[in-house]
Amino acid sequence: MPKSAQVRALERAMKTGRDEDNLVDMRFDITTCTCRKCFPGPRADPVQTELLLSCGGVWNRRSNSWEDDVDACKTAVVSRVHPGQVAATRWFSSWLPVHAWRRDNPPTDVDLDDDEEVDTDPTRVYSALMSGGRRGGKSFWAALAVVAYAVQFPRAIIWCLSPSRGKDDTKPDEIRRYISPLLDPAWIRRQTIATGWELINGSQIMLKSGHAGADPDAIKEGQADLVWMNEAQKMPQRVYVVARGAIIDKSGLVLCCANPPVEAKDQQWVSDFAADADAGRRASVHISFDPRRNPHVDRKALIAMRHEVDQRTYEIEALGMFLPACDAVVYNWSRRDNEVPRPEPELLPNGDQLPCKRTGLVDVTEEFLRSIELGDGLRNLIGMDFQITPHMGGPVLRAYMDPREARPTRDNVVLWGIDEIVLEGDELEWCAEARRKGYASEDVVIVGDGTGEYQHSRRGEREAPPDWHGRGSFDIIRMGGFRNITRPSLLVKRNNPHVLDRVRQLTSLVCNVEKVRRLFIDPERCPKTCKSLREWPTVHGKPSRTHEAAHLGDGTSYPIIRVFPRIQRSGNTDVGGTSIAQRSDHPISDSGDRFSGRSAPAVGKIKRSYGV
Numbered sequence: 001m002p003k004s005a006q007v008r009a010l011e012r013a014m015k016t017g018r019d020e021d022n023l024v025d026m027r028f029d030i031t032t033c034t035c036r037k038c039f040p041g042p043r044a045d046p047v048q049t050e051l052l053l054s055c056g057g058v059w060n061r062r063s064n065s066w067e068d069d070v071d072a073c074k075t076a077v078v079s080r081v082h083p084g085q086v087a088a089t090r091w092f093s094s095w096l097p098v099h100a101w102r103r104d105n106p107p108t109d110v111d112l113d114d115d116e117e118v119d120t121d122p123t124r125v126y127s128a129l130m131s132g133g134r135r136g137g138k139s140f141w142a143a144l145a146v147v148a149y150a151v152q153f154p155r156a157i158i159w160c161l162s163p164s165r166g167k168d169d170t171k172p173d174e175i176r177r178y179i180s181p182l183l184d185p186a187w188i189r190r191q192t193i194a195t196g197w198e199l200i201n202g203s204q205i206m207l208k209s210g211h212a213g214a215d216p217d218a219i220k221e222g223q224a225d226l227v228w229m230n231e232a233q234k235m236p237q238r239v240y241v242v243a244r245g246a247i248i249d250k251s252g253l254v255l256c257c258a259n260p261p262v263e264a265k266d267q268q269w270v271s272d273f274a275a276d277a278d279a280g281r282r283a284s285v286h287i288s289f290d291p292r293r294n295p296h297v298d299r300k301a302l303i304a305m306r307h308e309v310d311q312r313t314y315e316i317e318a319l320g321m322f323l324p325a326c327d328a329v330v331y332n333w334s335r336r337d338n339e340v341p342r343p344e345p346e347l348l349p350n351g352d353q354l355p356c357k358r359t360g361l362v363d364v365t366e367e368f369l370r371s372i373e374l375g376d377g378l379r380n381l382i383g384m385d386f387q388i389t390p391h392m393g394g395p396v397l398r399a400y401m402d403p404r405e406a407r408p409t410r411d412n413v414v415l416w417g418i419d420e421i422v423l424e425g426d427e428l429e430w431c432a433e434a435r436r437k438g439y440a441s442e443d444v445v446i447v448g449d450g451t452g453e454y455q456h457s458r459r460g461e462r463e464a465p466p467d468w469h470g471r472g473s474f475d476i477i478r479m480g481g482f483r484n485i486t487r488p489s490l491l492v493k494r495n496n497p498h499v500l501d502r503v504r505q506l507t508s509l510v511c512n513v514e515k516v517r518r519l520f521i522d523p524e525r526c527p528k529t530c531k532s533l534r535e536w537p538t539v540h541g542k543p544s545r546t547h548e549a550a551h552l553g554d555g556t557s558y559p560i561i562r563v564f565p566r567i568q569r570s571g572n573t574d575v576g577g578t579s580i581a582q583r584s585d586h587p588i589s590d591s592g593d594r595f596s597g598r599s600a601p602a603v604g605k606i607k608r609s610y611g612v
């Protein structure tokens with residue numbers, strides 16, 4: 001039962017005698033906001049404030065210790081959070097007590113060889129990403145978390161990192177502006193403009209620079225309990241690594257606030273952080289602050305932005321969505337939606353399948369490849385690019401289908417990258433690797449770069465093996481034991497369909513305008529393919545031919561255009577104005593009407609090739 005204020009006061013006076021002057025109420029509360037903006041509409045009853053988090057207690061300045069707990073405080077600094085900040089506050093208040101225990105009892109039962117499972121329990125994470133568009137309230141929220149932590153844990157060390165502390169040095173002002181009003185002057189032992197605050201309980205809130213241009217290791221001094229990286233997308237990943245290393249002594253936390261990367265100079269590691277946290281691949285939480293849920297800003301003005309900027313800018317800047325780099329060839333690739341572990345239907349002894357429990361899909365590769373006349377008994381469709389460096393090979397794809405469909409067709413299958421055979425080496429080394437991984441000639445069809453019909457990867461080398469003379473990669477793969485190899489289009493001999501055609505088919509499968517995704521890659525089994533699809537850049541609006549990612553991008557596109565042929569231009573036509581950023585992708589159809597759903601290409605500009 002809570003004690004009455006009088007009983008508390010009496011107890012305190014008895015305990016401390018003449019110490020009353022040394023006692024400071026050091027209590028910091030976070031509650032829900034109940035203002036008219038947060039709770040509009042008629043109110044019969046007053047809206048109840050919910051106490052989300054309460055930190056601190058009565059601090060004795062003479063003994064430098066807690067005199068009493070938070071309930072004994074007669075005063076408190078109270079901060080209110082709007083609906084868009086509640087989820088983060090709830091998470092933080094669940095994390096704090098677990099962390100409090102682990103601060104004093106560092107986990108000892110650590111199996112250093114165990115790299116099996118990542119502990120993604122949100123109460124036991126070591127880092128958190130608060131993402132969102134502008135005005136979502138994430139930086140203000142982080143300041144609340146910093147102050148709550150500093151009040152709760154005496155002698156805590158907290159770093160607040162800003163991206164820039166150059167000569168004009170304006171960025172720490174933002175952090176100072178957020179934190180200053182949250183600190184009761186009675187809590188402050190000393191403060192300096194340059195470094196921050198020291199509180200009476202010994203906690204230090206230190207302002208530091210994580211400037212991208214400066215030496216990130218400059219922040220490397222000793223340990224910290226909590227590190228706040230404000231505008232993390234403007235800091236190199238090295239800063240995160242240093243911060244992450246600094247918090248390990250106390251099982252602390254790196255708290256990143258970030259807008260999604262939008263400019264080329266922004267840091268892509270933040271996107272990876274978000275995707276990995278969302279997928280449960282790291283001990284981190286990711287909470288997005290949707291500014292549409294912040295009633296304290298003019299949300300009409302925010303939503304009106306939609307009509308003033310393009311969709312992409314609106315989604316990144318206003319809504320805080322993580323989108324692929326704007327110059328990405330596979331511009332609609334989503335780590336969250338396209339990088340998914342492969343389906344695992346259960347094979348029964350009689351040859352039937354139980355659908356995969358997670359995806360509901362069955363493997364129809366063999367039937368599908370037979371139906372499109374690629375051959376019989378083929379269980380794996382392999383894409384292949386022939387380069388010794390950076391690598392030879394490509395992804396292994398399979399086709400899956402909802403078992404309620406009668407039979408697999410181009411309209412109802414999805415393709416899934418279930419493995420990749422990629423190595424630095426020549427065609428024969430690739431064959432050896434494929435055999436080592438258990439692939440056999442009779443159940444594999446390879447769709448390789450069509451120029452492999454006449455040239456091989458060791459062309460131009462003086463020491464190319466003599467029996468390679470006059471042969472192409474296709475011949476050498478067959479020599480290596482994989483006889484079933486074909487080019488990306490039956491119509492284009494000794495070459496490939498135009499890269500824009502291939503990329504269009506690829507992106508149409510990745511996600512069409514109806515938001516249907518039909519190409520998935522298993523990120524654990526196909527890490528290089530995933531990375532290439534994410535990073536393949538355009539140069540002057542066209543897919544890069546020289547970037548490292550172009551090889552596996554090509555390697556993925558060959559089997560796709562072979563399976564979903566749709567060729568609109570001949571090999572070397574330069575198509576002006578077909579900027580990748582402006583296009584939209586339409587559903588791939590078997591119907592034969594290759595221009596359904598879009599306007600026909602301008603006559604005279606594009607040479608068409610009809611006979612698919």
Ligand SMILES: [Zn+2]
Pocket residue numbers: 033034035036037038039082295296
């Ligand atoms: Zn409010």
